[in-house]
Amino acid sequence: VVEQQQEQLTDGFHLVIDALKLNDIDTIFGLPGIPITDLTRLAQAEGMRVISFRHEQNAGHAAAAAGFLTQKPGICLTVSAPGFLNGLTALANATVNCFPMILISGSSEREIVDLAQGDYEEMDQLNAAKPFCKAAFRVLHAQDIGIGIARAIRAACSGRPGGVYLDLPAKLFSQTMEAEAGRRSLVKVQDPAPRQLPAPDTVARALELLKGAKRPLILLGKGAAYAQADTEIRELVERSGIPYLPMSMAKGLLPDTHVQSAAAARSYVLAEADVVVLVGARLNWLLSHGKGKTWGAEPKKFIQIDISPTEIDSNVPISAPLVGDIGSCVSALLAGMGSGWQKPPAEWTGAIAQRKDKNLSKMAQTLESKAFPMNFHGALGAIRKVVQERPDAIVVNEGANTLDFARSIVDMYEPRKRLDVGTWGVMGIGMGFAVAAAVTTGKPVIAIEGDSAFGFSGMEVETICRYQLPVCIVIFNNNGVYKGTDVNQTGGADPAPTVFVKDARYDLMMTAFGGHGVTATTPDELGRAMREAIASGRPTLINAVIDETAGTESGRITNLNPTRAATKK
Numbered sequence: 001v002v003e004q005q006q007e008q009l010t011d012g013f014h015l016v017i018d019a020l021k022l023n024d025i026d027t028i029f030g031l032p033g034i035p036i037t038d039l040t041r042l043a044q045a046e047g048m049r050v051i052s053f054r055h056e057q058n059a060g061h062a063a064a065a066a067g068f069l070t071q072k073p074g075i076c077l078t079v080s081a082p083g084f085l086n087g088l089t090a091l092a093n094a095t096v097n098c099f100p101m102i103l104i105s106g107s108s109e110r111e112i113v114d115l116a117q118g119d120y121e122e123m124d125q126l127n128a129a130k131p132f133c134k135a136a137f138r139v140l141h142a143q144d145i146g147i148g149i150a151r152a153i154r155a156a157c158s159g160r161p162g163g164v165y166l167d168l169p170a171k172l173f174s175q176t177m178e179a180e181a182g183r184r185s186l187v188k189v190q191d192p193a194p195r196q197l198p199a200p201d202t203v204a205r206a207l208e209l210l211k212g213a214k215r216p217l218i219l220l221g222k223g224a225a226y227a228q229a230d231t232e233i234r235e236l237v238e239r240s241g242i243p244y245l246p247m248s249m250a251k252g253l254l255p256d257t258h259v260q261s262a263a264a265a266r267s268y269v270l271a272e273a274d275v276v277v278l279v280g281a282r283l284n285w286l287l288s289h290g291k292g293k294t295w296g297a298e299p300k301k302f303i304q305i306d307i308s309p310t311e312i313d314s315n316v317p318i319s320a321p322l323v324g325d326i327g328s329c330v331s332a333l334l335a336g337m338g339s340g341w342q343k344p345p346a347e348w349t350g351a352i353a354q355r356k357d358k359n360l361s362k363m364a365q366t367l368e369s370k371a372f373p374m375n376f377h378g379a380l381g382a383i384r385k386v387v388q389e390r391p392d393a394i395v396v397n398e399g400a401n402t403l404d405f406a407r408s409i410v411d412m413y414e415p416r417k418r419l420d421v422g423t424w425g426v427m428g429i430g431m432g433f434a435v436a437a438a439v440t441t442g443k444p445v446i447a448i449e450g451d452s453a454f455g456f457s458g459m460e461v462e463t464i465c466r467y468q469l470p471v472c473i474v475i476f477n478n479n480g481v482y483k484g485t486d487v488n489q490t491g492g493a494d495p496a497p498t499v500f501v502k503d504a505r506y507d508l509m510m511t512a513f514g515g516h517g518v519t520a521t522t523p524d525e526l527g528r529a530m531r532e533a534i535a536s537g538r539p540t541l542i543n544a545v546i547d548e549t550a551g552t553e554s555g556r557i558t559n560l561n562p563t564r565a566a567t568k569k
């Protein structure tokens, strides 16, 4: 009889797993520990893929990248307090970048936390999370687990996607309830990201403005990549004949080699365009807030497609806002354009082509550099060729010079194949994004890493080896943060704050865990090692030796550094 009664019961552990599976979530990125260790074990036993990391921040970045790639919220699972806090940076980064993810953390008992009586890992996590996410929920009763997870999924995916926190106190997991009642309490979210169609008059206004443009430009942001409206976006560009500029994670929506890409003439088109169509791109710091010398002397007119109504007019007045999801907005524009759309004046497209050709031929010479030790351009010239051969590979990229140069040198050919530091410029996304890309797509992953950037998540090399993931890490080893030449200004024995151990052997980190490690000192060696890594599918780390005098401090954003006014010692 007891056994029968047991069979008729379920508990918090199983309800969490059943609720996730009911909503087609099959992967958890996390780090086990009290009170969620058994949840990770049970989830694995119930057929979910549980990827266990060495630091929760990397699990969180993986969950966010999985959200960007799949449009389903990536799940990061952590222990309470310090584990939760470690995941918080990734939750905040997901929210800033509009990636759907849910941070689920075990937590201490409410009655002890609220009386500040000193529980194990005591923290009011729900309130700590709220400033850094789209929404935050706590579940206290087993029968509410279904609705709690449903609310978290919808909050993460609907409207502007983002990070959501879900707080599950330890006691919840062992609560039991009738199995049938438990099943009925689960919620399958219907249409978590409902289409939002633009108002017809806003479409007409936008087309009217675009029709009159002499120097139009389309600017594609990572929202356009996330929207998975690839066919509509390509048709908008090609049918209109308007030159386009992809932001870094929108590269590959159309191949970077596309005749209408204006990326190699970026400064010219931003300064000279008269009407700019923003598609899932914010006029934030990455676009100089839509004003100033970057945007030239002539006032611009902006058409902005965005699912967030309050993004409109954030920095400059938007003449023709189109509020809705990108797929619906672009489809409406295409419908309104009809077939006889007038292409932009040849004077405009010709001027762009001229500048593109000049800049591309100048860059081509630098990519053949045989400098020894390698410089950024020589190494990236080799990587560029490998990515051209394997357009299906996913590129992860972080660093300063390593990031800035790779963004313009390494062409992308397919949508959602480039994952980088995004809106926040956060270092440390590398290995988490690489794990998520490999696990989510099964495709080869090429992580192009500055040596300092790699240091933020480097311990996940063990995770990559443990799951035998097809990740090829290329570390641009120039012996320091930015460059390796900084000198100690106090004359003391300590190394300067930005330099590392010279000629470090990062490749041995990979061999330490059974992967393949190799040092490359020339572009040919680098290219060969990458091709071998991709062909073998084996976790590989290539320690690419880069001239420590190459590059600049902070790459292209050196100007953001405050300047020292006082010279007083």
Ligand SMILES: Nc1ncnc2c1ncn2[C@@H]1O[C@H](COP(=O)(O)OP(=O)(O)O)[C@@H](O)[C@H]1O
Pocket (backbone or CB within 6 Å): 096, 097, 098, 160, 161, 220, 221, 222, 223, 224, 226, 227, 247, 248, 249, 250, 279, 280, 281, 282, 283, 284, 286, 305, 306, 307, 308, 311, 324, 325, 326, 327, 422, 423
């Ligand atoms: N499906 C979607 N439809 C419309 N807008 C979207 C969608 N997904 C995200 N967005 C919007 O895309 C924008 C992305 O901007 P941003 O992150 O600044 O891109 P980038 O850095 O590439 O310029 C955000 O304002 C977000 O609201």
Ligand SMILES: Cc1ncc(Cc2csc(CCOP(=O)(O)OP(=O)(O)O)c2C)c(N)n1
Pocket (backbone or CB within 6 Å): 398, 399, 400, 401, 402, 403, 425, 426, 427, 428, 449, 450, 451, 452, 453, 454, 476, 478, 480, 481, 482, 483, 551, 552, 554, 555
């Ligand atoms: C979480 C966080 N902490 C610090 C920083 C500040 C920073 C921006 S870029 C960077 C690393 C640059 O060194 P790297 O060797 O990777 O670069 P390079 O050789 O020039 O390609 C740091 C530390 C950021 N952005 N995020």
